[in-house]
Amino acid sequence: MITDVVFRSLKSRSQLVPVEELLNACAGSRMPEIVPDRLTSQIAATVAEICPTGAITVETQNDSGLSLRLDYGKCIGCGRCVDQGQGAIRLAERFTRCGGVSREGLVRTWQAGSGAEEDRPLPPDSARDQIYALLGRALNIRQLDPGSCNGCEAEITALTNPYYDLERFGIHFVASPKHADMLLVTGPITRNMATAARKTLEAVPAPRLVVAVGACGCSGGIFYPGESHDHGAGTNSEIAGPVDALLPVDGYIPGCPPTPAMLVTGILAVLRRSRR
Amino acid sequence: MNLKLANDRLDSAIALRETFAQFDPARPSPARLVSIFGSKEKDGVNLHYLADVPGTGYREFQYRVEGSVPSLTSVTPAASWHEREIHDQYQVDFDGHPALLPLLRHGQAIDDAQFLKVQGKGVCEVPVGPVHAGIIEPGHFRFSVIGDTVLHLQLRLFYTHKGTEKLFEGSPATEASPIAESVSGDNCFAHAVAYCQAVEEIFQVAVPAKANALRLVGLEIERLLAHIGDFGALCGDVAFSVPAAYCARIKEDLLQASIKFIGTRYWRGIAIPGGLQREIPATSVREFQAIVRTAAEDFFGIAEQALNTPSLQDRFEGAGVLAPAVAADLAVVGPVARACGSKFDVRRNHPYGEYKNLNLDVPTLHYGDVMARARIRVEEARVSVRLILDALQALPEGPIRAPLSGFASGQAFAAVESPRGELMYWLQLQEGRITRCHLRSPSFQNWPALPLAVAGNIIADFPLINKSFNLSYSGCDR
Numbered sequence A: 001m002i003t004d005v006v007f008r009s010l011k012s013r014s015q016l017v018p019v020e021e022l023l024n025a026c027a028g029s030r031m032p033e034i035v036p037d038r039l040t041s042q043i044a045a046t047v048a049e050i051c052p053t054g055a056i057t058v059e060t061q062n063d064s065g066l067s068l069r070l071d072y073g074k075c076i077g078c079g080r081c082v083d084q085g086q087g088a089i090r091l092a093e094r095f096t097r098c099g100g101v102s103r104e105g106l107v108r109t110w111q112a113g114s115g116a117e118e119d120r121p122l123p124p125d126s127a128r129d130q131i132y133a134l135l136g137r138a139l140n141i142r143q144l145d146p147g148s149c150n151g152c153e154a155e156i157t158a159l160t161n162p163y164y165d166l167e168r169f170g171i172h173f174v175a176s177p178k179h180a181d182m183l184l185v186t187g188p189i190t191r192n193m194a195t196a197a198r199k200t201l202e203a204v205p206a207p208r209l210v211v212a213v214g215a216c217g218c219s220g221g222i223f224y225p226g227e228s229h230d231h232g233a234g235t236n237s238e239i240a241g242p243v244d245a246l247l248p249v250d251g252y253i254p255g256c257p258p259t260p261a262m263l264v265t266g267i268l269a270v271l272r273r274s275r276r
Numbered sequence B: 001m002n003l004k005l006a007n008d009r010l011d012s013a014i015a016l017r018e019t020f021a022q023f024d025p026a027r028p029s030p031a032r033l034v035s036i037f038g039s040k041e042k043d044g045v046n047l048h049y050l051a052d053v054p055g056t057g058y059r060e061f062q063y064r065v066e067g068s069v070p071s072l073t074s075v076t077p078a079a080s081w082h083e084r085e086i087h088d089q090y091q092v093d094f095d096g097h098p099a100l101l102p103l104l105r106h107g108q109a110i111d112d113a114q115f116l117k118v119q120g121k122g123v124c125e126v127p128v129g130p131v132h133a134g135i136i137e138p139g140h141f142r143f144s145v146i147g148d149t150v151l152h153l154q155l156r157l158f159y160t161h162k163g164t165e166k167l168f169e170g171s172p173a174t175e176a177s178p179i180a181e182s183v184s185g186d187n188c189f190a191h192a193v194a195y196c197q198a199v200e201e202i203f204q205v206a207v208p209a210k211a212n213a214l215r216l217v218g219l220e221i222e223r224l225l226a227h228i229g230d231f232g233a234l235c236g237d238v239a240f241s242v243p244a245a246y247c248a249r250i251k252e253d254l255l256q257a258s259i260k261f262i263g264t265r266y267w268r269g270i271a272i273p274g275g276l277q278r279e280i281p282a283t284s285v286r287e288f289q290a291i292v293r294t295a296a297e298d299f300f301g302i303a304e305q306a307l308n309t310p311s312l313q314d315r316f317e318g319a320g321v322l323a324p325a326v327a328a329d330l331a332v333v334g335p336v337a338r339a340c341g342s343k344f345d346v347r348r349n350h351p352y353g354e355y356k357n358l359n360l361d362v363p364t365l366h367y368g369d370v371m372a373r374a375r376i377r378v379e380e381a382r383v384s385v386r387l388i389l390d391a392l393q394a395l396p397e398g399p400i401r402a403p404l405s406g407f408a409s410g411q412a413f414a415a416v417e418s419p420r421g422e423l424m425y426w427l428q429l430q431e432g433r434i435t436r437c438h439l440r441s442p443s444f445q446n447w448p449a450l451p452l453a454v455a456g457n458i459i460a461d462f463p464l465i466n467k468s469f470n471l472s473y474s475g476c477d478r
Helices: A002-011 A041-050 A080-084 A129-135 A151-158 A191-203 A214-219 A260-275 B012-023 B079-090 B164-168 B177-181 B185-203 B209-237 B241-262 B282-307 B310-316 B324-329 B334-338 B353-357 B370-393 B442-454 B459-469 B473-477
Strands: A032-034 A056-061 A065-071 A089-091 A107-111 A139-144 A171-173 A182-186 A209-213 A239-241 A251-253 B032-041 B044-053 B057-064 B123-128 B140-146 B149-156 B410-418 B421-430 B433-440
Touching: A002 B241, A002 B282, A032 A065, A041 A056, A041 A065, A041 A080, A080 A089, A139 A191, A139 A260, A151 A182, A151 A214, A151 A260, A151 B185, A151 B241, A182 A191, A182 A214, A182 A260, A191 A239, A209 A214, A209 A260, A214 A251, A251 A260, B012 B044, B012 B057, B032 B079, B032 B421, B032 B433, B044 B421, B057 B410, B079 B442, B140 B459, B149 B442, B149 B459, B164 B177, B164 B433, B177 B185, B185 B209, B185 B410, B185 B421, B185 B433, B185 B473, B209 B241, B209 B282, B209 B353, B209 B370, B209 B410, B209 B459, B241 B282, B282 B310, B282 B370, B310 B370, B310 B459, B324 B442, B334 B370, B334 B421, B334 B442, B370 B459, B421 B442, B442 B459, B442 B473
Parallel strands: A139 A171, A139 A182, A182 A209, A209 A251
Antiparallel strands: A032 A089, A056 A065, A065 A107, B032 B044, B044 B057, B123 B140, B140 B149, B410 B421, B421 B433
């Protein structure tokens, strides 16, 4: 009976995760990070070779030798670098690069010899203050899947469960792009979805935010091998590109798929940046 | 997995006749079509027919395309989409196919000529999608309705077609499991295991006992997650939000347990050819069992209460009935088929890995409505819980990875019972690199049955019926 169901739910305790625990957490995402003092040129070269999406690359600096470049927007968390990295690469526990507001914001670089991280300043944000000024913390999100594998969808759906309850931040998922302030776009954009993706963006009233979600959304991920890598033999003609190839993107949330905590952190980070 | 090639391809016509005879509905027990696909050879295109022949098991029939090929669709309607796909990929003409329209490469604009026009007084058309309302994948549905009642529904999918099979080609077989994991994200472990089994077959590698046992745990956890999630979503679709939130909470409990014990929520990156990348530490097995037990108790409690609620029964019962004859014609698989009388389950009919050592109980229901599809999920979840607890209880000692040596060549085929049903990978390797990979997801097989379950229902019940099938768009579109 319906009353049994309601009584049952009243007896169960709250599962809500406090926001402090959510922000920057990335457990279960399998995102790697570098252990600075253990990184050698040898290890850097090995892991760059085995990375299936070209997320790890090695760059030669003029005077200071090799540096390892890790693009979280391409990383699918396959764990090969952790496996082969001889302790120089581990799974990240906290993750401060969720929700970069620029594509470059997802890239970190380490000196191979010393392991020191090179500080690259993030490029300035574009003007996205309007949403915050207009809406405070209330935000309506329309999720758009132009070709994802549904891994990101599963995690976005989890945002509404009693652990994360995105609505407590004033954030709602809406059914129509016409009601949305933010388009949360997962997956690479397939050739078959290119027109529909453009039309969906057009239906979102300005001012609006577009956020690319997941390795595929940020870079095309495993479906869109870049020129730099030989595994996939060039580009994939069924894919039109990562989200920013077709739509103007205001924020990026990496991960394969990003965990709900990374999504919360990312969405709030994009909003916070918009406030300035 | 047992794979038999047609030994001597003497004559295409003879091979073809033999193949078609297997599916002949006049036979006492005709074969079930598993898949049809093409492969490009040096001097032409080969067609591969995979069948599940009663009494024999999985069989493969191959022959070379010469001119146009007679269509199998009139013998077994399940062949329709497969033939349209081959037509798109290899420009093979199928004689006698009722509508050889583009399937994968339908272009972006919606061309009305591709849809059957239902005409008559009071009939109107309701186009939906490809972008749907909600957190869901894309696909276009065209309803012809009279009042509230759906007369006819047509699907136009393959919006998320990513050329995944092509993407496998050229990759070393030992490294391509991340591609398999990205076919359908919520069934990623089943895809990875099916792919790995095909590779292991070609490399002739025996997977260590511990890896097989943990693969079973992963596969059943995935099924449990899917069924709990689906049951909750079904409740949500009839606006019964308490059980919906409850199921979402239980699912999240299990996902967090997976993070804690194996480092990933959906078991991504765990299965690799030869075994597993990581294992559940022996010290955590008890704790993991306890979490599964609590989750199961909670789920079966809420499911029973929800199913006994009259307002839910009123919506679930009699909605979206799939007739057993239709399911058989379209070779429907998985819980959808088992909710309307089928007893087929890969785990029992063609056991693999750890399932070879089990005597599996496969629940079957007969009504074929939304209620049956909801109940079958609860019943299957019960079986999964028992399998997980038993496997963890008797976890063997030893390694979790067997090395793959050399550069194997050959063809192999592997099938796994994913949460949505029979999932199969067919793989061809040349010196360790993939030259062709075909995967047939259960969703590809089940999508054509949905319109037949929807016809005659009111359009407002479509989301519920669709959810009760819970098919993956990406798994189907690839």
